Amino acid sequence: MFNYRDPRIDVKTRIKIIFCLMLSAIVLPLVSLYRLQVVDAEKYTLLSDRNRIRLSPLLPKRGRIITSDGKTVAGNNSRYRLIADRCSGKILAENVRLLDACINLSEEDKARIFGSDKNPLIVIKDELSWDEYSRLSMILFRLNGVSVEIAYGRDYKMPLEFCHVLGYVSRSGSNVRTPTGKTGIEAVFNAKLSGETGTVQTEVNAVGKKIRVTDSRDPKDGEDVVLTIDSELQKYVCDLLSREKAGACVVLGIPDGEVLAMVSVPAFDPNLISGRMTRARWEAVIKDPLFPLMNRAVECSYPPGSIFKIIVAFAALSEGIISPNDQIFCSGGVKLDDRVFHCWNRSGHGRMNLRDALKFSCDCYFFETAKKVGIDRIVKYAKKFGFGSETGIELPGENAGLLPSKKWKFLKYGAFWKPYETMIIGIGQGAILATLLQSAVMMGKLYSGDYDFSPTLIRGVSKNRAENPVNRECADIIKKALYRVCTEGTAAGSCHTSYGISGKTGSSQVRQIKTGEAGINSKLIPWKYRDHAFFTGCAPRENPKYVVAVMIEHGGGGASAAAPVARQIFDKLMAK
């Protein structure tokens, strides 16, 4: 059927349809805009800020650690650090290519740079040498988003002398930019030494070039820490001990308990650990059989040996179990339940009173005395002198030692305490363990007079003025005997001086002595089976001022190995 229609109307209708289609099509970009600017606005705002804003830390200077004589033993040195902005993969690749040609990046570095770290700023090289820095400055202008910043590194003066006290810092872990103290004073006072990191917020353009600073907060430098340690003495002690394979020494001041020297050998170099530590270097340190990272003065405990006889004597006197002049006969051994416990002098000391027993360190006397006092009372007095608990010195990882008791044995081994164990404890052997610092503190408590004695490493710490738990009268009797030790007794050979040293030697066995071995020259036994040598003493006789405790690991005997070292330290102290 033929249907006539005016072409004009037809074109108009078609145009109308086309315009309607166009109008409906415009909804598409509108919806897309709505999605971007309203629905996902938060996400894109974040992305836009991440594009252009860089937060970089302003590093504070770590506080120094200073000795009492004003020497900075832990300071800062500045180093140049190369930083790149990872704004665009293309630019970064180009930068790395140029940098590689200039300063030779290792494959490890490259892998790290192109790795998937979320932080847009990346440290390309931590420590630039002068040579590298000067070569770099020639091409720096060609590198977009690459900058050199000055960072501070830890610098230890006298590293071997102070390593155990100061500890070391490391930049590993969550905060890779600021060093964090890992052990020693660095760890304990980390918050004070660290200061506060500032930040600077910069706006960068598409190629990572800094445009302007939008916000900044200045860093706050860390505070200094002043030690009680005297650097000269520390060095002297360290030199003395370094002749030995392993050992430790603590010098304390009376009555404040300030640590004048604390040395442990073997030592490590904290500068190497605090710098860029390689895996091989680190493994060499931790696999060393002598454990150089250990601070032997506080982190290791040993049987105290004869030094502990002071406690037994003191307990017996305080409890009125013996009087100073009561005599006990030493025949070279004590028999108990078919077992013979030998004195170190197998031929016997003969009749011994308290003074002589301490003087010659007679084991029989203390076997008998300990048996009379009993383990409970020995533990009670040992606690008064600070055994069995931490001394509270400002160092991490302090060992509390071990004071065995009936309860402890039952809980640990499910067995009852046996009388012979009390006897062995009486001469400082058996299960009992104490740190070198604890034996020094014991000496301090004995000599400090009316006030309690506790050690500290930090100058100007307000002192604990609690009453001394140690009975003065009994202490005086023991002090007289300890003076005799150094004039007529075991330490007379090395500690007989004009100013008067009072002290006690100690040798602690590391294994049971087999029959027939007693009296053999210790130099003939393999090193690791030799006794630990102890000496703890105090000087001068009038107004005692210093406590020196020396421990030589596997040194042989207290009198032969430890006492001569202590004597030299006392001489040095008295000469000041």
Next chain:
Amino acid sequence: MKLQKSFPNEFNALFIILFLLLFIGLAGQYSASGGKFEGQTLRHLIKTGIGLVLLGCVYMTDSKFWSSFAYLFYVAVLFFLIIADLSGIVRLGAQRWIDLYFFVFQPSEFMKLALILTLARYYSMLSFFETGELKHHLYPILLVLLPFLLIIKQPDLGTAVLLLCVGVGMILAAGFPLKIFVSFLISCLTICPFGWFFLRDYQKNRILTFLDPDRDPLGTGYHILQSKIAIGSGRVFGKGFLQGTQGSLNFLPEKNTDFIFTTLSEEFGFVGSVSILLLFAGLCGCFLWGAFAAKNKFSRLVCCGLGILVFAHVFVNVSMVTGILPVVGVPLPFLSYGGSSSSTFMISCGLLMSLTKKENRGVIF
């Protein structure tokens, strides 16, 4: 007054929309060049001025002039297009520009106008009955395909696609049988995947990254991603004039030409973007009004073609910067920097006014 007489009231809406767009364009250029007036912004202003003069000139001409010279115009532009393909200036990897000693121009830009005029002229000679027959549409299809292929060869996918849109739109408006068109469209869509092999590498890449912008955020997807970030971070009310960060810190590519909408969108937010889109919708409305107000078929088809031209530019450009279409270089009318594009649209407006002068007007509905 004389002036009032020569610019009668019925063009008020067109003029308000036009000047608002020009103003926004100027603000966008000012912001995109980092708040500097000299340089880019000044050149844009001068080009806008030249465009307005062109608009005036075109308005003064008689509508008969355009219909009689349409074929000649088409042949001339086609000639330039071939010259551009043979010995044009290569910029940004494409051979689109011709150096005429006093100015450099893109013949493909003028081809849009030439095509509209030619098609309108051709169809104005056909009767309603003739438009119902397929054989009468063969010449127009050739007229569209010839420049389309030449421009694709440059390569300039954006302009080619726009030309195709305008051509198809006009052929349909003129009376192309709808049944045949629909069946052709369906067969095209099935053949489409095979066209993949004829695309250049960068075009393939653009399409791939369009389909998945996160595929390579620092490579080809970078433009889309940064543009989306800029638009999205503008939120509802924008970061404020000259406060945009994506543009000023160079994260945005082509921030004063193809991505000018992004620059504005970041600074004026959702409200600003929608306002710009509404202005363009209004402009299209003006062309629609023109298509109905014009007296003869030639004028009607020209107005319709120009409306499609403006719409296609806006649609493709905004869809491209918001990531719903792949990145093809299509400028935003009146806002993007560029002399050829700006003069094309000024001439379009001039044509609209010239063809719908009082004496050329018929019964609207």
